[in-house]
Amino acid sequence: MSKVDIAAHIEKLLFRHDSLSIPGLGGFTATKAPAATDYIAGTIAPPAKSLSFSENLMVDDGILVQELSSTYHFSAEESRRIIEEFVAQTQQLLDQREIVSLPGVGRLYKNYMQKIQFLPDATNFSTEHYGLPTLQFSPLARARENVAAPAVPAATVGSSTSPAASENPYLPTPPRKRSNAGWWIGLAAAVLLGAGLWFFREKLGLVSDSIDDLPIVENTAPKSEDAPPAATPDAGKLNQPRAEQTPKAKPAPEKPAAKPAPPTNAAPAGEGRTCILIVATLREKVNAERLEKMLRNGGHQVYSVQKSGYQVGITFKYKDIAEVQQKINALQSLTGEKNIWIKQK
Secondary structure, eight states, rough: OOOOOHHHHHHHHHOOOOOETTTTTTTEEEEEOOOOTTTTTTTOOOOOEEEEETOOOSSSOSEEEEEEHHHHOOOOHHHHHHHHHHHHHHHHHHHHTTOEEETTTTEEEEEEEEEEEOOOEEEOOOTTTTTOOOOOOOOOOOOOOOOOOOOOOOOOTOOOOHHHHOOOTTTTOOOOOOOOOHHHHHHHHHHHHHHHHHHHHHHOSSSSOOGGGGGOOOOOOOOOOOOOOOOOOTTTTSSOOOOTOOOOOOOOOOOOOOOOOOOOOOOOOTTOEEEEEEEEEEEEEHHHHHHHHHHTTTOOOEEEEEEEEEEEEEEESSSSHHHHHHHHHHHHHHHOSSOEEEEEE
C-alpha cells in the first residue's frame, strides 16, 4: 500500500474547515484575523485566518477519515488505522525532543513541561484573501507649498482701487503715512518744559537781572595754601582696615573621600538600555531550573527571581525598540510560550 501524506491532507482541509481534529494528537482551529499593521517593520498584512493547535481537542470529527476514504477509496477502519500510525510516529518524534514539520501548516514540538506547542507557517488559509502580499509603507513627508500672490495690474492715475483688490488677503498691506502730530506734540512739550524751568529759576532768584551783576572770576593759578596736600607714603593706609580687624577666612572643611560606587549591571555608555523579559512564573523549582537551562543553552542571559513563584526570563541590552520584539519572537520560538511580558524596559 502506498504511503499516504497526511500533512498534505491536513493543509487541504484547513482551507475548507475552520476546525480539524486529528484523533489521538489534538486539533487545529482557524480564526479570522483582520488586516494587521506593524509600525516597527513598516508592513501591512492582509486579512487572514490565524491557525492554532490544542492537544485537548481529542474528539474525532470524522473529517480526516472521510477525506482519506473518499480520496483513496479506503474503508473507515482502514483510514483510522492509517491515522493512528501517523499519530504514533508523530508522538514518538515529539517524545525524542524532535520538531515535527507539517508543510504548509506549521511545526509541532514539546516544551520543557512536555506540552505540545505549535508554530504556524505563513500560509493564509482564508480563501477570500489567499495570495495577497504583505505591503511595505513609510510615513509621507508633505512639503508646505507657498501660494503665489496673483499679479495685480498697475493702477493708473486717477483710477480708484477696485474692491476685489482690497479684499484679496494675499496682497501686501500698504504702509501707513506717518503723521506730523507726534513731532508737534514733542516740540510743544519741550517749550513748556523750558518755560517751567525758567519760571522756577526766576522765583528762586537763580536768574540775574543783568550780566553786570554776575561776579568776575579770573583764571589765576591756585595759591600754595590752596593746593591739595601732598600725598604721604602712609596716606593710603588710613582708609585700609587694620590687619587684626580683617576676618580671616576659615578653611573649608575637608570632605570625606567618596566611597566607590558598588558595581551595577548598568551597561557602559553606548551599549543601550536594560530590558528584562519574563517567560513564565512557575510554582515548582524543578521546572524553573529546567527552563533556565533551556534559556542558557539558547544563548540567553538568564534572569530569575522568586516572587509569587519562580519568575524566569532573560535580561539584555538594546538600543532600538525593535530588538525587544525580536527577542520576544526568539523566546516564543525557543520555549513555545506565547504570554511573554516585559518587566523592565
